[in-house]
Amino acid sequence: MPPRRRVSARRQWSAGTSALALTAVALAGCASPPPDLTDPANRAEGSGTIVWVSSPTLRNASDDARQVLVDAFEQAYPSIKVDLQPGPDNSDRLREKLSGEISAGSVTPDVYSGDVVWPADFAQDGLALPLNGYLPDSFWSQFAKPGTPLADNTLIQAMSYRGKIYAVPYFIDEGFLFYRKDLLAQAGLPAPATWEQLVADANALKQRHLPYLFAWQGDAYEGLMCTWTELLADAYGGQSTPDSSAAIVDQSTATRLASPQALKALDFLRALINDGLSPADVSGYEEPQADSAFDNGTAAFLRSWDSSYANAISATSVIHDPAQVGVMPLPTFAGQQGVGFSVIGGWNLFxxxxxxxxxxxxxxxxxxxxxxxxxxxxxxxxxxxxxxAVRTDPSVTLNNPVLAAATRTRLISRPSSAPGYGRLSPTIYLTLHKALPAKPNAHAADPCTTLLSAATQIDSTVRSTLPCDAAGGG
Incomplete structure (x- = not known):
């Protein structure tokens, strides 16, 4: 597993998106599908060449998943050729490129890879074709446990806007807890199932003079938004089904920010810093810094993405022994059922x-x-x-700890089910970051009023249940 590119959660988003003429949207949305496309017994395959724009999936271009997939597809469908055109390796630049070309009416690319938080914005701007009119329900059901209603299919809901599905999930990225199995074994400690147990384990390792720190993404960027989304869902014990109305998404997001549950989540992050259980400068960490703290032996615990496992067992890591690295679903808060939530990252096909x-x-x-x-x-x-079916196949997961852990995660979406996530996300992570101390016990903004500030920036009419609001602030 060589180190690879980073995904959606590591990108910061610009607030603006390109707009397309409403006429084009109407024509795309109202076109009638050819009758054979939704009938598995009489399905046309098509022919000719399609253009697929996709950013690199690996840093080493000679070992590129995209070309391997294209070669296998063309072997299965000789009448169709795929012209693979590389996109920028930065999500913002890819978004700008695609928005400009498609809004100008370009017929290519035919298919493009895009971020998990794009569907609502791209749907509104007429940059993506609604696909559920062309692909039957049986197609969409393969992305969740058999029998799962479409409304409860987390992946597909993340691809949807106003009842239409605008993208096909390509592959997933998720948040995991990585931990030093060898250190916990030395101290006779369990792998932490709750955030409270992680704190207890870290303190126990510290008392034994073993590496004990918990590294995570705390800088003012999209990674903090992902960490926050997971902890807030843990504090609530779940998330309501997202709505495609921007007003309702804003109201719901603001309400959840202006809540005791949000204060619990933010106080937890602050305590990790102030109590010295996270690296002193974790509020400046992005993925590379967090991974490095784990790989160099400083941290015993790490919240990061699936690719971090490859880094931890690589030759450049002081660990490099797979037997010493554990990977599991993220913990939750004590009193909640099941494992913690993992935010959805990854890429989709439009x-x-x-x-x-x-x-x-x-x-x-x-x-x-x-x-x-x-x-x-x-x-x-x-x-x-x-x-x-592939994600849970024992023959696939048997020798891969990350894929095995992925069968047990609970996925959670960021609030991107309506247009405007590029505005919403920075409002949250930039404001929250002010409440994270730059070092233990350094001055930082008051967490209660910080949450209220974030909530009111999103929805000025929010009804807060925070104690600082009840007390009149401060």
Missing amino acids: VNPHSRNLTADLTFLRWMAGPQAQRILATQFSEIPSNY
Whole structure:
């Protein structure tokens, strides 16, 4: 598992998006699907060449999952050729490129890879084709446990806007807890199932003069938003089904920020710093710094993405022994049921509404979501499959601790189900960051009033249940 590129959660988003003429949106949304496309017994495959724009999935271009997938697809469908065109390796630049080209009416790319938080914005701006009119319910059901209603399918809801599905999950990234199995064994400690137990384990390791710190992403960027989303969901014990109305998303997000549960989550992060259980400068950590603290032996615990496992067992890590590295779903707060929540990252496949190769596009999407492509992603590139059957197949997970842990996670979406996430996210993480001490017991903004400030910036009419609001502030 070589170190690889980083995903959506590591990007900061610009607030603006490109707009497309409403006429184009209407034409794309109202087009009638060819009758054979939704009938598995009589499905056309299409022919010709489709253009797929996708950013690199690996740093080493000679070991590229994209080309491996293209080669396998073309072997399965000889009448269709895929022109793989690399996109920028930065999400913002990729978004700018695609927005400019598609809003100008370009018929290519036919298919493009995009971030998990894009669907609502791209749907509103007419940059993506609604796909549920072309692909049957049986197609979308493969992304969750059999029998799961579509409304409860977390992955598909993250792809949806106003009842339409605008993207196909390609592969997933999730947050995990990495921990030093050898250190916990030396101290006779369990792997922490709760955040409170993690604190207890860290203190016990510290008393034995063993590495004990917990590293996480605390800088003022999207990674903090992901860490926060997980902890807030843990404090609440879940998340309500997202709504596609921007006003309702803002109201719900603001209400959750202006709550005792949010204060509990923020106080937990502050205590980790003030009590010396996280690196002193963790409020400046992004993924590389957090990974480095774990890989160099400073930290015994790490909240990070699935790719961090490859770094931990690489030759450059002081650990490098897989037997010493544990990976598990994130903990939750004591009193909550099950494991903690893992925020959804990863990449998805969108169709250009101007594409002239729709039949071939859909054939490509069906194959990419199917077992052959998903097995390639999992077994050759250690990506977490979006296809539920492949994701939970023991033959896939047996020798990969990350994929095994992924079968037990509980996924949570960021509040991106309505347009405007590029505005919403920075409002939250920039404000929250002010309440994180730059070092233990350094001055930082009051957590209660900080949360109230974030909430009122999002929705000035929010009804707060925070104690600082009841007391009149401060």
